[in-house]
Amino acid sequence: MSSDSNVLDLSEVIAVTPVEKHGGQRNKDGFSDIELTPISCSRFAVHYVEKKRGRVWRPGRVTFKCQDPTVCREWIDRLQERLNQEYLRPRRLLVFVNPFGGKKRGVQIYQQKVAPLFDLARIKADVIVTERAGHAQDLLQELELNKLDGIVCVGGDGMFSEILNGLIVRTQQEAGVDKDWLAAELVRPHLRIGIIPAGSTDAVSYATVGVNDPVTSALHIIIGDCQPLDVSSVHYRSQLLRYNVSFLGYGFYGDVVRDSDLRRWMGPTRYDYSGFKKFCRRKIYEGEVAFLPCADQGSSPYDQIRCTEGCLVCKQAGEKNKPTPFNPSEEPRAVETFGPGGWQRVRGRFIAINAATNSCACKKTPKGVSPAAHLADGCTDLILIHATPRYRFLGHLLKHLTDSDRFNHSFIEVYRVREFKFRPVIIEETEDEQVEDEEAGVLSRRNRRRNTRRNSVWNCDGEIIDQPAVDVKVHCQLIKLFARGIEETKQSSCWPVGCFCA
Numbered sequence: 001m002s003s004d005s006n007v008l009d010l011s012e013v014i015a016v017t018p019v020e021k022h023g024g025q026r027n028k029d030g031f032s033d034i035e036l037t038p039i040s041c042s043r044f045a046v047h048y049v050e051k052k053r054g055r056v057w058r059p060g061r062v063t064f065k066c067q068d069p070t071v072c073r074e075w076i077d078r079l080q081e082r083l084n085q086e087y088l089r090p091r092r093l094l095v096f097v098n099p100f101g102g103k104k105r106g107v108q109i110y111q112q113k114v115a116p117l118f119d120l121a122r123i124k125a126d127v128i129v130t131e132r133a134g135h136a137q138d139l140l141q142e143l144e145l146n147k148l149d150g151i152v153c154v155g156g157d158g159m160f161s162e163i164l165n166g167l168i169v170r171t172q173q174e175a176g177v178d179k180d181w182l183a184a185e186l187v188r189p190h191l192r193i194g195i196i197p198a199g200s201t202d203a204v205s206y207a208t209v210g211v212n213d214p215v216t217s218a219l220h221i222i223i224g225d226c227q228p229l230d231v232s233s234v235h236y237r238s239q240l241l242r243y244n245v246s247f248l249g250y251g252f253y254g255d256v257v258r259d260s261d262l263r264r265w266m267g268p269t270r271y272d273y274s275g276f277k278k279f280c281r282r283k284i285y286e287g288e289v290a291f292l293p294c295a296d297q298g299s300s301p302y303d304q305i306r307c308t309e310g311c312l313v314c315k316q317a318g319e320k321n322k323p324t325p326f327n328p329s330e331e332p333r334a335v336e337t338f339g340p341g342g343w344q345r346v347r348g349r350f351i352a353i354n355a356a357t358n359s360c361a362c363k364k365t366p367k368g369v370s371p372a373a374h375l376a377d378g379c380t381d382l383i384l385i386h387a388t389p390r391y392r393f394l395g396h397l398l399k400h401l402t403d404s405d406r407f408n409h410s411f412i413e414v415y416r417v418r419e420f421k422f423r424p425v426i427i428e429e430t431e432d433e434q435v436e437d438e439e440a441g442v443l444s445r446r447n448r449r450r451n452t453r454r455n456s457v458w459n460c461d462g463e464i465i466d467q468p469a470v471d472v473k474v475h476c477q478l479i480k481l482f483a484r485g486i487e488e489t490k491q492s493s494c495w496p497v498g499c500f501c502a
């Protein structure tokens, strides 16, 4: 129920519980929620989603009083029956908690804020607190997943990345799809993923729900929201390195994540420290980017239109990209063609090469790295930031804090693409290394340029990819989240006075 209306949509009811007048501990209504026998029950509570400012959701509650306990029980049963028909709601979840993400409050957040709501909604949750990095990803290769309705991670983008990678790899293995083959039509996992934000940036939660708030995310999971999401696969030669859903950055952002990874003990402030340090020691990286534009998309990174709940651009992309059955005998695609409608190339000296598969909005950049990017259109926004004096780069960075157009600079090019490749120019190499790199398609040069250094790394949803020469492909709507996209904050209206929308 939005704070400005009296309309309660049944799809946003969390639970219906009997309420008994109680002599002991009372809540603010003077009642406590306990399971009742049909005889004593004369009140029941409807717990629902209450929408607050800033896309924050909270559980609300209204208590109904009946004279006749039989009537009361009938209300509860009927409403419960109706809730049971909400087939998208999860009944059983596997929850992974990272105890060390963000401010190290993952366990507390789950126990205090999320578990009571799951109990209220009668969701059975099997909880695993991870013991090391990679633990959740490894377990996802061996655990029985058949009886589950979804997987939840409590942590930040890195923890989400583990679940994402674990689930997609498992799905391809079971379907007999070669995950290392860049052109493979990947099979969509049937389980949805829920994110309870408890990390440092929480960009995936922020960009798909509109806020990084554990209670809000728990409520999206409970009511069974479903949001498809694009996934990029990052390859080196013919090997999958990682799957990525939001931010991929080489150069400045790669250097920031490499430096900040050594300072995890600092918690979320590590990014600010490393960001400032890397800005002061900004480097230039030479290389070539080749990309395949999303020509027929009818959208652009420069649009004013934003991807919001029920986005038409994403809906159309989903209809066009219905998965075709996997055929292992299919040959890899023909050699890429360059030219109009085909691949394009940009060679240059870059401060950063970024790809935003969705807006990548987070507290550090509330509108996002690419504000007009879409969650589920099958494209990523490729942002090329060419070498420029430091003060100009600062001008661009500062625009992330406001609504202003961060791409309106002569040193920035942005393309909406389906695929891209990056080949760095490697310098200061030995002969042996040079031969090996040429095999990998890496460009080589021996003459050193001022202000040009060795390679950077890729920042892949906050994790490090050491290999600079990568091939990236977007897989349209490969996974589904317990989310609904960014809700428009206009006032909702249904009926002028209180009503149920069933």
Ligand SMILES: Nc1ncnc2c1ncn2[C@@H]1O[C@H](COP(=O)(O)OP(=O)(O)OP(=O)(O)O)[C@@H](O)[C@H]1O
Pocket: 097, 098, 099, 100, 101, 102, 103, 129, 130, 131, 132, 133, 134, 135, 154, 155, 156, 157, 158, 159, 160, 162, 198, 199, 200, 201, 202, 203, 267, 268, 461, 462, 463
């Ligand atoms: N028990 C554990 N001990 C150490 N590391 C862990 C453990 N469980 C998970 N990890 C790793 O911790 C890393 C960071 O976790 P997470 O993403 O939750 O927090 P963060 O990095 O602070 O937040 P963000 O990614 O949003 O910036 C992940 O790469 C994950 O693989």
Ligand SMILES: CCCCCCCCCCCCC/C=C/[C@@H](O)[C@H](CO)NC(C)=O
Pocket: 156, 157, 158, 200, 201, 202, 203, 246, 247, 253, 257, 271, 360, 362, 364, 365, 369, 397, 398, 400, 401, 459, 460, 461, 462, 463
């Ligand atoms: C000197 C003022 C600088 C203001 C700079 C604002 C620029 C912010 C850009 C942040 C990009 C965040 C994209 C998200 C990346 C996440 O995947 C990752 C892991 O959580 N987080 C980071 C910080 O790399």
Ligand SMILES: [Ca+2]
Pocket: 230, 356, 357, 358, 373, 374, 375, 376, 377, 378, 379, 380
């Ligand atoms: Ca996209």
